[in-house]
Amino acid sequence: MPFRITNESIYLGIAILFITAPNIAHIILSALLEDSFAIPYLIITCSFFCLNIFLLFKTSCSNPGYLSKNSSLPEETTGVIEINGITVRLKLCNTCNILKPPRVHHCKVCDFCVDRQDHHCPWVANCIGRKNHREFVMLLLFSTLESAYLIVAELCVAIITDDPPGRYAGEIILIVYGAIMFWSVGGLLLYQLYLIFLNKTTHEHRRRIFGNDNPFKYGCCKNLLLFCSMKAETPASKPSPQINNQIEENS
Numbered sequence: 001m002p003f004r005i006t007n008e009s010i011y012l013g014i015a016i017l018f019i020t021a022p023n024i025a026h027i028i029l030s031a032l033l034e035d036s037f038a039i040p041y042l043i044i045t046c047s048f049f050c051l052n053i054f055l056l057f058k059t060s061c062s063n064p065g066y067l068s069k070n071s072s073l074p075e076e077t078t079g080v081i082e083i084n085g086i087t088v089r090l091k092l093c094n095t096c097n098i099l100k101p102p103r104v105h106h107c108k109v110c111d112f113c114v115d116r117q118d119h120h121c122p123w124v125a126n127c128i129g130r131k132n133h134r135e136f137v138m139l140l141l142f143s144t145l146e147s148a149y150l151i152v153a154e155l156c157v158a159i160i161t162d163d164p165p166g167r168y169a170g171e172i173i174l175i176v177y178g179a180i181m182f183w184s185v186g187g188l189l190l191y192q193l194y195l196i197f198l199n200k201t202t203h204e205h206r207r208r209i210f211g212n213d214n215p216f217k218y219g220c221c222k223n224l225l226l227f228c229s230m231k232a233e234t235p236a237s238k239p240s241p242q243i244n245n246q247i248e249e250n251s
């Protein structure tokens with residue numbers, strides 16, 4: 001998927017700025033300290049910066065799990081499959097001309113079907129799917145940790161190590177910024193962790209696709225392991241063209 005110059009490029013640029021600006025400000029403030037804390041601050045800040053930038057670009061530039069398109073309609077345009085004792089209906093993607101396997105959804109922004117599509121994220125200018133979902137969650141995790149670190153480190157600078165006292169403008173701005181990021185990114189991280197333990201994607205959860213009969217739910221520990229491995233779900237049967245009366249929706 002070639003990089004597109006769209007509104008998403010602007011979102012991605014803002015995301016890079018959100019990572020870069022507070023780190024540079026914190027590095028400058030730390031470098032001004034004539035204190036033994038200065039070196040640890042610099043090392044921790046540079047580590048968070050490199051890690052978050054790496055994860056941002058890894059998530060943004062990875063193929064999330066695009067499926068190939070067909071030039072013509074497949075032989076079977078509908079079917080059912082059994083997973084974990086639950087029958088799931090397979091649907092046709094009229095754009096890609098494929099019978100979508102379970103958990104595959106078509107992204108209108110990317111214009112491709114994406115395996116285990118979670119959502120399309122403008123902040124990384126990419127879909128979040130089977131092949132980059134772990135990097136996305138790691139990005140949320142380390143961004144939240146960095147926000148907490150910024151708050152604690154700048155409070156320490158303002159209260160303990162800043163001398164003379166009273167020049168706290170830089171510290172206060174970074175503490176407020178850290179608090180806003182901790183609240184917003186941390187909230188998204190909690191939602192993603194909630195979905196991981198249910199083995200649901202954002203798409204499946206928001207659209208209530210499986211209701212209470214989620215065929216991919218195996219218990220918290222196994223759901224977490226499945227997320228870490230990102231292995232494809234193994235259906236109990238091959239797709240069948242028969243339509244069962246007790247079908248679960250798989251849009």
Ligand SMILES: [Zn+2]
Pocket residue numbers: 093094095096097105106107111112113
């Ligand atoms: Zn499609």
Ligand SMILES: [Zn+2]
Pocket residue numbers: 107108109110111119120121126127128
């Ligand atoms: Zn997409």
